[in-house]
Amino acid sequence: MIVDPHSYTYRFADEGCSDARLVGGKGKGLGEMTAAGYPVPPGFAVSARAYRRFLDQDNLRRDIAQQLDGLDPEDYPAIEQASERIDTLMATSRLPADVADKIREEYAALGELVGADDVSVAVRSSGTAEDSSADSFAGEFETWVDIQGIDDVLAHVHRCYTSVYAPRVLRYALERGIDLSRIEMAVVIQKTVRARTAGVMFTLDPISGDRSRVVLEASWGLGLSVVGGEVTPDRFTVGKVGLSVQSRVLGDKRVEYRRGDASVEVPEDRRDRLCLEDAEVVAIAELGKRLEKRHGAPQDIEFAVDEELPAGENLLLLQCRPETVWSGVERAPAFDPKEKMMSWITSSITVPTKVQSGGGHRHE
Template sequence: MSAPVLTRSTFILPFSDPGCLDARAVGGKGKGLAEMTQAGLPVPPGFTVSAAAYRDFLDRGGLRERITALVAGVDLHDAACVERVSGTLEDLLTAQPLPDELAAEITTAYHALCDQLGVPGLAVAVRSSATAEDSVADSFAGEFETWVDITGADDVLAHVHRCYASVYASRVLHYALERGVDLAGVEMAVVVQKVVRARSAGVMFTLDPITGDRSRIVLESSWGLGLSVVGGEVTPDRYTVGKVGLHLQDKVLGAKRVEYRDGSGPVPVAEDRQREFCLRDEEALALAALAKTVERQHQAPQDIEFAVDEDLPDGRNLLLLQCRPETVWSGRERAPRFDGAAGLMSWITGSISSAASGQAPREAGHDHG
């Protein structure tokens, strides 16, 4: 398919645009999608509404000054105060209309995406991509909003506006205040992306999220869209893949009682499907191979969202929806392979003892990517 035809825009950056590689412009989510797109990885097409658009929005009608004054009066230790100020802030942001120029550019970009895919009224996901969201130091992942199955330019505009209002949602405000993060320094870019018709979806980590073992890739998946997995509504199927040689080490059936077929809410999963793994072994291995490529590209462990599109044929149906740095283990210092102060012989004897007990020496043989 040909790329969408867009004139140079003030606020819109397609994933294919080099400017979309700047996290300060499009947030961690937008940057991750652009990197995967421009590396030739399978990503549903879309575009970002840049953080510059959010800045322009805040500069209208004295909004920025009013927000600063309200946030300055928040008492972190008073939950009712946090809730009250959050509600006032969301009302302020909702009452301020999107600037006409921005609305026109989003409308043009959405219609271009519809034309690219040959689907009038294309269903898209509208996803918050805050500039601070995916930094390793202060991960806001999961704090901001995503909506799926949004159709028509007017609805897209309404949900971009809702992304802006979500910056000061009570849980975000409380999260930021607890960590000493100034939300005035958080800027909201927005991703608009074709919705995947997911047979199954989930997340994968290029290390074991429980132990930090980097010799493994771990996938967690359930039926339908990944909302049930990231929202903790199901116990997903779990697959563990050895990173060296990409072989399936283990798989554990989850409890997948609900699924999201679209953005309207969860529906029950039939009992026979609850007893089935939602990924075939070859799909789990192919996804792990993609994850390994993403980790190599970023030179750091990654947390990746994926989906299996039921509308696409085998071989083209595995799609990557998001990647971000893994934040739990990546910031930890890793133990050296041996303690130089203790001497090489002590490490050798320790390794022999580990081997005799059936345990691998710490860090030995790990493939980093």
Template sequence: MSAPVMTRTTFTLPFSDPGCLDAREVGGKGKGLAEMTQAGLPVPPGFTVSAGAYREFLAAGDLRKRLAGLLARVDLGDAGSVERVSAELAELLAAQPLPEHLVDEISAAYRALCGHLGVPDLAVAVRSSATAEDSAADSFAGEFETWVDITGVDDVLIHVHRCYTSVFAGRVLRYALERGIDLAGVEMAVVVQKVVRARAAGVMFTLDPITGDRSRIVLESSWGLGLAVVGGEVTPDRFIVGKVGLSLREKVLGAKRVEYRDGTGAVPVEEPRLREFCLSDEEALALAALAKTVEKRHHAPQDIEFAVDEDLPDGENLLLLQCRPETVWSGRHRAPKFEQGAGLMSWITGGIRSAAAAATDAAGPETAPGHTHGEAGHDHG
């Protein structure tokens, strides 16, 4: 999939732009997508709204002092205090509109993406990419927000704004306080990326996440967007590939009884597919080869989200959605953050929001019913 012809503006950068390689401005997620795009790897096209736009947003409302004052009131020993302050922070940010010049730039970048693909009101994923995210010491993976199936300029702008409010969500605030991270210093970039129409989707590690064995690549995948993994609705298929020679060493059929086709709700998987792997052996090996290439470029173990796009022909349908450094075994002093029987996808990936669910979210993402975090399939886009 070729990169869109987009004009760089002050605060929006297409993945093909060299400026999109600066993690201080586009966050770990944005940088990872740009690196893969510029390396010629198969990535759905999109652009990043830079951290500079977030700074403009805060400056427009003179918010920094007010945010710092609220943060100073948090008492980590009082769970109620964390939630109360988080709610006040979210209310403060939600009340501040995006500055008009940001509205114009983001709108123009989205329309350029739609024009490149020839799809008016293209369905996109709007994905948080914090500048503190995915650091080796303190990974924020899974703490911030992602929404899928967002269509039209107005909805894109609404969800960029919601990414900004997610910086101070209750779980993020608690996570940061427990690790001594000053959230006032965290800045939010936002990725806007074409949604993949996934026949199957999942995640792969370029080492064994249970043992730390670097001679293996481990993949987990489920039908459709994979959102059912969030609530433990499915057990994904698992593939283990030997890194040297790329040989399939093991595969285990999961229990994939439901799937999400478009992010709006689960549907049953038809009987014949219940007994089928959602990836062919050839697809699993081809994905592992891509993972090996990504690891070689970064000189370190990676975890990588992927999808198989049902709209694209074989040979062009394997897409990489995100990559980031593996943070458990790469820091030798740290113990694994999950039990041996736990699924990978439920651990490493970010929060997922469907457009339908977001539309009912009058109080903001933190208080919405059915709000979930920790899934790969969609954050698919």
């Protein structure tokens, strides 16, 4: 199939949705998982070309460049002011009519697919440099859940565009010498999952970097409570060999998001219960292990358990991207063939293992 690089949208199953240059890191991950037959809620990506089309009107590129010229990465007040001025510039420019029409067409098609006229969706930023191994923008851009109706969908696509120049993104880019004019914004529009439980999985231990384990952190409802730090999620560790649950740590789950607009209290009878059964933990870890093998590197994966789907069909993957903290760390071989075996055994017993604390996961 020939990919049209000029398209404004790509459905997850389209070949173009496996190209990060067209649909950003998040869109690429969803496209690849869909193409490979993994359980992914349906949706489509608004391409980076649509973002370029937006910037090509009203002298936006020129005016944004003027605001960024000479910014000092340590001058936070100036960064805040520049961000506010750019936000005003972008907010006063509407989505081009041809882009809006294509989004309207694809949103209607998604509604037909799932049997809902105004299907509830998540609108998620997907930057073209978001998940590179060198500079991860994961968590810097914006996501909204439970957006319903085409007018709100179009408004939130527009808001994704303005998030490229949010103060925290500007600081991140300036501190690392990244040219934001080279970063383009695609947008993922995906059916909202009615999550009983949601969380994140690393196909290594995010604290120690141990690649023999899969670690899951999850809480009740949508993943927003974990993202916002409103709960301490349950934590599960699974051994990759044999896929057995090695540990379960009960979290502190007092609030949950049943919808994307507000949190509610978790009933007391669920606060002291683990939010995943062992069989679910193992099934999710098995998906993670397969994705790691497919990509040839540790992965950072978001998942959910859909309460509206039957068991066996309710485990859904929401995102897959390279793990960025430990993946670039060079690991010393477990055994140096130049040394005698007994010397290696002795050193492994007498020298304590060095454990490095690693950064965690920033959700969106």
